[in-house]
Amino acid sequence: MSAPAAITVENLARTYQGGYQALKGVTFSVAAGEFAAIMGPSGCGKSTLLNILGLLDRPTGGTYRLEGALTAGLGDAELTALRRARIGFVFQAFNLLPRLSALENVALPMAYAGAAVAPRLERARALLDRVGLGRKGEHTPLQLSGGERQRVGIARALANKPALLLADEPTGNLDSTSSAEILALFKELNAEGTTIVLVTHDPAIGASAQRVLRVKDGLLA
Amino acid sequence: MKIAELGRSALQEIGAHRTRSAMTALSLSIGIAAMLFTFSQTAGMMKRYDDALRLAGPGRLVISPRRGYAGKGLSPGLTFSDAREIRLRYPELYMVSPRNSHYGLDGRLDSFKNGDLVGRGITPEWAKRDWVYTMRGRMLNERDLAESARVCVLVEAGSWIKKPFWAKYWPEQALTKHISRRDPLGRRILLGEHLFTVVGVLKEPPKDLDPRWFRTWGGSGQVLVPLTTLQRSLMPRYQKNPDVVEEIAVDTGDAETAAAYLRRIKVLLLARHRGEEDFEIKDYREIMQSALKQMKEFVVSIMIIGLVAILASGIGIMNVTLATIFSRVKEIGIRRALGATRADIIWQFTSEAMMLGVLGGAGARRSASSASGRSRRARSACSRSARYTWAARC
Numbered sequence: 065m066s067a068p069a070a071i072t073v074e075n076l077a078r079t080y081q082g083g084y085q086a087l088k089g090v091t092f093s094v095a096a097g098e099f100a101a102i103m104g105p106s107g108c109g110k111s112t113l114l115n116i117l118g119l120l121d122r123p124t125g126g127t128y129r130l131e132g133a134l135t136a137g138l139g140d141a142e143l144t145a146l147r148r149a150r151i152g153f154v155f156q157a158f159n160l161l162p163r164l165s166a167l168e169n170v171a172l173p174m175a176y177a178g179a180a181v182a183p184r185l186e187r188a189r190a191l192l193d194r195v196g197l198g199r200k201g202e203h204t205p206l207q208l209s210g211g212e213r214q215r216v217g218i219a220r221a222l223a224n225k226p227a228l229l230l231a232d233e234p235t236g237n238l239d240s241t242s243s244a245e246i247l248a249l250f251k252e253l254n255a256e257g258t259t260i261v262l263v264t265h266d267p268a269i270g271a272s273a274q275r276v277l278r279v280k281d282g283l284l285a
Numbered sequence: 286m287k288i289a290e291l292g293r294s295a296l297q298e299i300g301a302h303r304t305r306s307a308m309t310a311l312s313l314s315i316g317i318a319a320m321l322f323t324f325s326q327t328a329g330m331m332k333r334y335d336d337a338l339r340l341a342g343p344g345r346l347v348i349s350p351r352r353g354y355a356g357k358g359l360s361p362g363l364t365f366s367d368a369r370e371i372r373l374r375y376p377e378l379y380m381v382s383p384r385n386s387h388y389g390l391d392g393r394l395d396s397f398k399n400g401d402l403v404g405r406g407i408t409p410e411w412a413k414r415d416w417v418y419t420m421r422g423r424m425l426n427e428r429d430l431a432e433s434a435r436v437c438v439l440v441e442a443g444s445w446i447k448k449p450f451w452a453k454y455w456p457e458q459a460l461t462k463h464i465s466r467r468d469p470l471g472r473r474i475l476l477g478e479h480l481f482t483v484v485g486v487l488k489e490p491p492k493d494l495d496p497r498w499f500r501t502w503g504g505s506g507q508v509l510v511p512l513t514t515l516q517r518s519l520m521p522r523y524q525k526n527p528d529v530v531e532e533i534a535v536d537t538g539d540a541e542t543a544a545a546y547l548r549r550i551k552v553l554l555l556a557r558h559r560g561e562e563d564f565e566i567k568d569y570r571e572i573m574q575s576a577l578k579q580m581k582e583f584v585v586s587i588m589i590i591g592l593v594a595i596l597a598s599g600i601g602i603m604n605v606t607l608a609t610i611f612s613r614v615k616e617i618g619i620r621r622a623l624g625a626t627r628a629d630i631i632w633q634f635t636s637e638a639m640m641l642g643v644l645g646g647a648g649a650r651r652s653a654s655s656a657s658g659r660s661r662r663a664r665s666a667c668s669r670s671a672r673y674t675w676a677a678r679c
Contacts, residue, residue, distance in 0.1 A: 120622060141626060148624025159619045163297055175290060176624040224624065 068132030069093040070228055070259040071117060077125030077282075078112050086112040088282035089126065094261055094275075096131075096227070099254040101273035102263045109282045110263045111232060117261060118230045119147045131227065148177055152221030154231035154262075158213040160205040166192060166216045167201035173223040184223075191219035195249065211242030218249060222258075229253065231262035235269060247272055288636075295637040299644075302609075306641055309605055312598030313645025318652045319591030323584055330580050334573055342380065342414045344537030345569035346547055348554070350529075351562065360558035364528040365512055367557060368408075371535065371550055378546070379538035380413040383512060383530040387519050388504060393475035397463040401505040404476060406515025406530075414536055422470045422485030425511050429484075433513040437481040439469055440507035443489035452492075460506020476508060479518045543568055606638055 071094040078087040086109040094100045102110050115121040128135050160169045167188050174184035192198050195215035205213055235243035254260050270276050278285040299306040350363045368383035387404040412424050429436050442461040469483045516527040537546045547566050554564055617630055
């Protein structure tokens, strides 16, 4: 019996108040360890789809299975626990907390997971080393460049050893050099077995992914 | 998230918005300080009531001329003779103390010259209650009273142990100032047109230790003389009946007998005043309760102000907290994405508000305790003076 897909969605729909349909029935699956890119024009429903996949939003129709488990019947606390343990987020605007140092930002998801202070700081340091920022752990986000902030963001996403990494235009605010470094990091993580789903406008990143899911007007093209 | 981390996070947020946090804590402080001050005042008031009753005596009655009474010309008014009659009729009473005063009395002692002294005519029984003084020389006695002797006891007003800021410009009594420089004991003082011998000096306790110091008006200085001497030598010539007194203080010696003696004395005085009820007899407890009622109304009004302040600051804090939450919606979203539960988020903001509350409360406690410090000193002093009273009774 083969392992269940990391993500399975069937006829996924999301209609907002006022009747706007961001997703109109999307069906696809992403295998464990796959690197998939979601592409499409602005307003086509990419971010809505990513939010549902990250359990930050609930679909108004269809089903979503994460690692084979149906998410529809789960309560807020269960969804939070699932998100904390299985999913890592990387954002276009980095979304680091400005008053915390890079080290504290990386350690924050582990704090929410209930890890003790010493082990989580140790792991946070290791993750910063991993993304090449071992010496900048005490710097606040304002003291880091855009590329460095995004690397801190990736380290933070990896804090709780997620099986699934979701990234929303992770290179959208970066120059080409930094974008290349971030892409290389994603590939490295994928090679280690992490499932990656990222939303992008960048054809170069799309070309690097194993599969591209094109969304248009709330449907897969 | 652990409590320590929530606390650290709250402190970080408070530190990041110092002005907002300080204003919030200040508004809380004001409200809580007002409440604490009110509570301490209420507690102090009840204690003072007990102490004042203990000082005054358990069965204290106060007889005074009825205010606004239009006489029919039949009654001679409240007189020293009434007091004598009460004493004669009820020898078992612990104290019958008539008193009259002459305000604006001229006095001269060496270089001291003043026209605003208060001459108080008393009998030796005066010293049986309210005794919180230190005595030098001797007190007035029955012989002084019988002979209408021209002797007097000077009252040296209490000073301050620690002068409060509001008393900085409170004038010191001229007589006290003079006698503190030169001992008047045994010397002669000119009161009105007559020379008196100073046979004693009564020193009042320090004002901070005397809960009663606000209640008596001493002009530029108080001089105690035998009541008969006041009537003969010091009362103004326009006074129709020099025998009148402004008050007769009676102590039955027992709270339970006060009501019965009140009725008996009333019957006696009505007969002596030919049916004219031109006097009133009050149980001292009623006087105190009336004063207490006024104080309570005052305290309630302060409490209402405190509640309004707390309510206003509470609404202000809610408003600020809501504004803070709305300004941090993005941060909340990030934290949720990183695995924070709703409870984590709620606790984060609650711990911040609680921390501000604690800071505000601590500030309030500090200001309220300094404000109530005087009351506390007075309360403890009151107990001390009460003990002193019974020990030093002459």
